Amino acid sequence: MVIEVQHWSGAGNRFVIVDNRKGMISNPLDVILVRSLCQRKDLPAAEGLLVLLDLNETDSKCYYDFYNPDGSTGVMCGNGARCAVRHAASSGHLERNLIELILNGCMYCAELIGNDRVALRLPVYKDLRLIESWTYVNVGSHHVVIDARDIVQSIEDFHRFDLIRFAQEHLNSYRKKVGIESLNLTIAYPTVDQQIVRIRTYENGVFDETQACGTGAVSTAIAFWIRNIIRQVKIQLIPTSQRMLTVHLDINTEREEIIQGMTLEGDARQDTTSSQFDIDSMRYL
Numbered sequence: 001m002v003i004e005v006q007h008w009s010g011a012g013n014r015f016v017i018v019d020n021r022k023g024m025i026s027n028p029l030d031v032i033l034v035r036s037l038c039q040r041k042d043l044p045a046a047e048g049l050l051v052l053l054d055l056n057e058t059d060s061k062c063y064y065d066f067y068n069p070d071g072s073t074g075v076m077c078g079n080g081a082r083c084a085v086r087h088a089a090s091s092g093h094l095e096r097n098l099i100e101l102i103l104n105g106c107m108y109c110a111e112l113i114g115n116d117r118v119a120l121r122l123p124v125y126k127d128l129r130l131i132e133s134w135t136y137v138n139v140g141s142h143h144v145v146i147d148a149r150d151i152v153q154s155i156e157d158f159h160r161f162d163l164i165r166f167a168q169e170h171l172n173s174y175r176k177k178v179g180i181e182s183l184n185l186t187i188a189y190p191t192v193d194q195q196i197v198r199i200r201t202y203e204n205g206v207f208d209e210t211q212a213c214g215t216g217a218v219s220t221a222i223a224f225w226i227r228n229i230i231r232q233v234k235i236q237l238i239p240t241s242q243r244m245l246t247v248h249l250d251i252n253t254e255r256e257e258i259i260q261g262m263t264l265e266g267d268a269r270q271d272t273t274s275s276q277f278d279i280d281s282m283r284y285l
């Protein structure tokens with residue numbers, strides 16, 4: 001059986017999307033199938049897979065599952081969520097610009113902005129720990145955020161820094177300290193005026209540096225706010241792809257300036273024409 005696979009990116013973070021509303025593939029997806037779908041033909045490998053399960057046009061409500069390229073699932077993907085919302089809008093005639101997204105069973109609200117932007121609302125983080133000079137944040141996926149100025153001397157060094165090697169050498173010690181296996185690691189370098197933060201993320205489930213990580217951007221904004229590194233509530237972050245992400249922190253000024261929610265905004269677009277994938281041979285045609 002042949003299915004159509006769409007190619008999307010959110011701030012450069014690359015995804016494949018399959019519409020499984022007719023139930024052509026059995027849910028949850030087989031690990032080998034997920035891996036094969038992410039190994040694209042003539043395109044760089046996808047950094048995640050989204051599966052459309054259901055779409056209610058009248059309620060503007062959509063249901064998707066997200067998978068990492070290694071087949072693991074159940075975690076939040078900020079850029080994937082934004083692509084899912086745009087994909088839903090392009091797959092049906094949604095009544096509203098405010099979309100309810102159910103991703104891996106968790107509910108999020110998102111707003112379509114212009115032709116290719118999405119602002120995704122996230123609930124307050126589930127866990128936050130300041131450990132030595134780094135920060136652990138759980139926003140539905142697990143992140144270690146490192147102030148890159150602790151490990152490099154300049155912004156040039158930041159871009160040259162061997163993130164993959166650093167992650168491979170240090171992730172086990174971070175995993176032991178927080179007691180969580182599926183950690184993502186972001187290094188973040190603020191500009192001198194702190195208006196912009198450059199970020200690079202090594203992602204769990206991809207086991208490589210990705211072009212961008214939405215929840216990594218959100219976690220960086222939270223970590224830098226809590227540590228007083230930045231004080232503005234609208235934070236612009238430039239990931240590896242150079243496609244800017246904006247995080248808005250919703251601060252409760254009446255209660256000790258606590259963060260009560262976050263919004264992640266950036267582009268989400270279909271990159272190229274769809275591909276055909278043969279499920280029986282698990283190959284792109």
Ligand SMILES: N[C@@H](CCC[C@H](N)C(=O)O)C(=O)O
Pocket residue numbers: 013048068075076077078079080141142182183184203204205206210212213214215216
């Ligand atoms: N790219 C994502 C994060 C996806 C989840 C991550 N790989 C994990 O396993 O935690 C994003 O945009 O948030």
